[in-house]
Amino acid sequence: MTISRFPRAARYLGMIAVIAGIGISGCQRAPEATAAAPMTNAPAMHAPEATAIKDSAAAAATALRVTVSLSPALAGKAAPDDVVFIFARPATGPRMPLAIVRKQVRDLPVTVALDDSQGMSPQMKLSTAPEVVVVARVTKSGMADARDGDLEGVSAPVASGTRAISISIDKVLSGQKAPGMPQGHPGHP
DSSP states (O other): OOGGGHHHHHHHHHHHHHHHHHHHHTOOOOHHHHHHSOOOOSOOOOHHHHHHHHHHHHHHHTOEEEEEEEOGGGGGGOOTTOEEEEEEEESSSOOSOSEEEEEEGGGOSEEEEEOGGGOSBTTBOGGGOSEEEEEEEEESSSOSSOOTTOEEEEOOOEETTOOEEEEEEOEEOOSOOOTTOOTTOTTOO
């Protein structure tokens, strides 16, 4: 028997053991219980599996589909292996992303779905934000924080319930705080 067949065999052996146990104990269902019980071939689902399916269905229902493209004017400034971060952050308040996806320039144009499952904190969810701003950033450093020379596209504030938007990465960032430099350092605003 191959390894890939082992889980299926174990499941069947488990079912046989349960059926044998019922037969040996002489346990019978009452006729009214048998009539009310649904007959199904679907495997029983454990609570964590059912919760995960329900959560993924809820995430899909509240997902924001974002189509991202790179402006032809900036195509020469990006290499195919450069990292692209696509994220939604609150329009007001903390700037921590509520949902984030990582792609590469070679994937552009691309459409992604941002939802609660891609959050960085369980307390901050995309589905609870009244308005978000969506950012698509090409970064050579591979880091999500903005740096001079990164390419970026930013949406206008997007209201909760919006299902789809498009963003063009169309500007080169300059004047960003250098990593490790305090704000106000000479030469770095």
